[in-house]
Amino acid sequence: MKHNESWDWEINAKTKWFDWNLREIVSYKDLLFRFVRRNLIASYQQTVLGPFWVFIQPVLTTLVYYIIFGKVVKISTGGIPPVLFYLSGILFWSFFSDCLNGTMYTFLQNASIFSKVYFPRLIVPVSNVISHSIRIGIQLLLFIIIYLYNIATIGMVGNYYIFITPFLLLLTAGFGLGGGLIISVFTAKYRDLDYALQFLLRLFMFATPVVYPASIVPEKYRFWYWLNPLTVITETFRAAYFSNEPVHYIRLTLCTIEVVGLLVLGITLFKKKELKIMDVV
Amino acid sequence: MIAIKVENISKLYRLGNTGTGRLREDIRFWLKRPNATRHLLWALKDINFDINQGEVMGFIGNNGAGKSTLLKIISSITTPTTGRISGRGSIASLLEVGSGFHGDLTGRENIYLNGNILGMKNHEIKNRFDEIIAFSGVEELIDTPVKHYSSGMYMRLAFAVAAHLNPEILIVDEVLAVGDVEFQRKCLGKMKEISGRKGKTVLFVSHNTQALQNLCDRVITLHKGNIIDMGRPADVITNYLKSADNNYLEQSYDAPASAPGNDYIRIKKIAIQYDTEIFDIRTPFSVKFEFWYNDPEPGILIAGIHLFNMAGECIFDVASKGAQLQAGLITGECLIPGNFLNNGAYYLSIVFVKDTTQRLFYFEGCLSFNIEDFRENTAWFGKWMGYVRPSFPVILNQQHVL
Numbered sequence: 001m002k003h004n005e006s007w008d009w010e011i012n013a014k015t016k017w018f019d020w021n022l023r024e025i026v027s028y029k030d031l032l033f034r035f036v037r038r039n040l041i042a043s044y045q046q047t048v049l050g051p052f053w054v055f056i057q058p059v060l061t062t063l064v065y066y067i068i069f070g071k072v073v074k075i076s077t078g079g080i081p082p083v084l085f086y087l088s089g090i091l092f093w094s095f096f097s098d099c100l101n102g103t104m105y106t107f108l109q110n111a112s113i114f115s116k117v118y119f120p121r122l123i124v125p126v127s128n129v130i131s132h133s134i135r136i137g138i139q140l141l142l143f144i145i146i147y148l149y150n151i152a153t154i155g156m157v158g159n160y161y162i163f164i165t166p167f168l169l170l171l172t173a174g175f176g177l178g179g180g181l182i183i184s185v186f187t188a189k190y191r192d193l194d195y196a197l198q199f200l201l202r203l204f205m206f207a208t209p210v211v212y213p214a215s216i217v218p219e220k221y222r223f224w225y226w227l228n229p230l231t232v233i234t235e236t237f238r239a240a241y242f243s244n245e246p247v248h249y250i251r252l253t254l255c256t257i258e259v260v261g262l263l264v265l266g267i268t269l270f271k272k273k274e275l276k277i278m279d280v281v
Numbered sequence: 282m283i284a285i286k287v288e289n290i291s292k293l294y295r296l297g298n299t300g301t302g303r304l305r306e307d308i309r310f311w312l313k314r315p316n317a318t319r320h321l322l323w324a325l326k327d328i329n330f331d332i333n334q335g336e337v338m339g340f341i342g343n344n345g346a347g348k349s350t351l352l353k354i355i356s357s358i359t360t361p362t363t364g365r366i367s368g369r370g371s372i373a374s375l376l377e378v379g380s381g382f383h384g385d386l387t388g389r390e391n392i393y394l395n396g397n398i399l400g401m402k403n404h405e406i407k408n409r410f411d412e413i414i415a416f417s418g419v420e421e422l423i424d425t426p427v428k429h430y431s432s433g434m435y436m437r438l439a440f441a442v443a444a445h446l447n448p449e450i451l452i453v454d455e456v457l458a459v460g461d462v463e464f465q466r467k468c469l470g471k472m473k474e475i476s477g478r479k480g481k482t483v484l485f486v487s488h489n490t491q492a493l494q495n496l497c498d499r500v501i502t503l504h505k506g507n508i509i510d511m512g513r514p515a516d517v518i519t520n521y522l523k524s525a526d527n528n529y530l531e532q533s534y535d536a537p538a539s540a541p542g543n544d545y546i547r548i549k550k551i552a553i554q555y556d557t558e559i560f561d562i563r564t565p566f567s568v569k570f571e572f573w574y575n576d577p578e579p580g581i582l583i584a585g586i587h588l589f590n591m592a593g594e595c596i597f598d599v600a601s602k603g604a605q606l607q608a609g610l611i612t613g614e615c616l617i618p619g620n621f622l623n624n625g626a627y628y629l630s631i632v633f634v635k636d637t638t639q640r641l642f643y644f645e646g647c648l649s650f651n652i653e654d655f656r657e658n659t660a661w662f663g664k665w666m667g668y669v670r671p672s673f674p675v676i677l678n679q680q681h682v683l
Contacts, residue, residue: 007367031397045385
């Protein structure tokens with residue numbers, strides 16, 4: 001009975017490394033976009049201002065940073081108009097931290113559904129990142145409006161490298177997702193990590209040029225400082241919009257390698273552990 | 282043709298130890314120190330069976346027998362510790378209904394969300410959308426957020442989506458245990474329709490032996506992670522009911538000192554006895570009791586039996602006639618006829634009263650038992666309504682012929 005040996009699917013005790021099964025994820029694309037839709041609809045239910053919060057959050061944060069870091073502490077913005085300077089830092093930072101936070105609790109937050117239904121678990125964090133991508137897309141429109149207004153009134157320099165923006169967003173999303181996937185495997189098991197991580201995340205924000213320009217970092221720390229992918233991303237963005245300097249390709253390449261490496265590691269670890277982890281959540 | 286082949290499946294759970302010491306336990310586990318084996322539990326041990334295409338396989342067993350774990354492994358929700366499962370055909374599992382339902386979304390949105398989660402494509406849901414709404418019976422509220430639904434409507438909508446899944450292999454776990462009688466009837470009807478379709482393979486876990494008997498081609502009994510029985514539903518279910526250990530049918534004590542009671546009454550033995558192999562609604566049974574009576578001033582003694590269902594509602598309260606008894610060993614008996622109580626789980630208490638007012642001893646919840654269902658010549662196999670289940674004749678007469 002030869003035909004009896006051909007099975008459609010198989011479940012084994014050992015899960016393989018590097019078994020990403022992307023074809024399966026593609027076959028669940030309807031679910032992926034359904035989750036994106038749910039995230040967007042559900043997050044503004046029963047709020048008075050609804051989707052306007054997408055704008056209100058970065059605008060308020062910019063205002064606070066402008067007053068504290070710009071007016072009170074008087075940190076240099078490297079000659080960039082302060083509002084645009086803070087807004088650009090905030091947009092990339094919050095996009096990163098939203099992607100990371102949305103991913104790193106995947107197992108904890110979805111424990112009940114993960115213990116009852118099978119679908120590729122990766123759908124959940126990826127849909128999260130896509131929802132946040134839509135939000136930052138809208139927020140960037142706000143940035144561009146303010147940017148164009150500034151060009152019209154005070155005449156700023158910018159250059160064609162602004163077209164690298166989508167790639168920078170992709171890197172940010174990849175960094176948040178990759179890091180989040182790795183962390184998610186551990187937060188499911190060791191809940192203490194939660195406290196430590198939120199603290200580290202706050203520290204990490206200050207290791208990123210959100211409220212100050214990278215140029216004020218002392219020479220001896222610069223090597224390490226530029227290893228942070230978010231430093232490269234934020235500074236490349238600012239250089240493209242606010243200067244006529246070309247993109248620093250070496251830094252950008254290194255940053256891309258770091259992000260891709262993190263993402264590959266994250267997806268591999270996540271896929272390897274996605275089922276086993278449910279026994280301990 | 283085999284649809285699912287299960288080979289040597291075992292599942293090991295590590296129990297307890299949340300919180301501190303977790304990391305230490307983990308390291309021990311990795312190092313395979315003998316100490317680490319303390320909190321291990323084999324939920325399944327070396328399970329083997331095949332399910333043919335188009336077969337409806339039922340699973341029965343007590344809580345903790347491993348049924349749910351087995352279904353979770355076959356559904357790819359968790360991985361086995363050892364072994365392999367191979368299968369043919371698309372698979373969908375209903376381990377609960379309404380997975381992923383979001384209160385803030387409308388019924389319509391939730392149908393799509395839940396359908397997608399269960400593996401349906403948008404166009405499949407769209408094609409069956411009208412059917413789903415009609416089945417759920419919540420047409421008017423379909424554009425209202427489901428958090429405003431009553432729990433019954435919520436369940437109906439959830440089941441409606443599940444019922445319109447169309448996989449080649451369907452896995453169902455206890456979802457029928459919820460909802461009102463009307464809803465259960467609808468679900469079971471749909472289950473029968475689904476399992477009756479040609480080529481549809483179904484794996485079905487239930488405590489409802491009647492449903493298992495009606496729907497399944499074969500039934501497997503699991504006990505503490507092992508398959509202890511497999512075969513024709515009628516035989517397997519009968520064996521299972523015979524061995525059922527969820528009953529507490531007897532308590533007996535050798536000496537007054539260790540027996541429950543007080544200075545007046547000590548219980549020697551209390552037991553439920555019946556003569557048949559199976560204890561179902563047809564079975565007459567008796568409650569037999571023996572006690573040591575040691576009242577220095579004996580009066581008129583009455584013994585009463587209170588029967589409760591598991592919801593704690595008293596079904597009946599019967600008492601003996603008053604009797605003038607001397608100190609010593611006394612026996613008593615109460616005979617309860619067949620075709621009287623409805624199926625279900627019950628517990629009983631026994632009470633001793635002196636001179637109609639003074640309660641000497643109340644032995645609460647001393648026995649518990651399960652009355653199984655039995656039906657013939659009926660297609661209806663949801664829960665039968667009512668506290669009692671008499672077989673009074675209901676007679677039809679033809680008066681005219683049109």
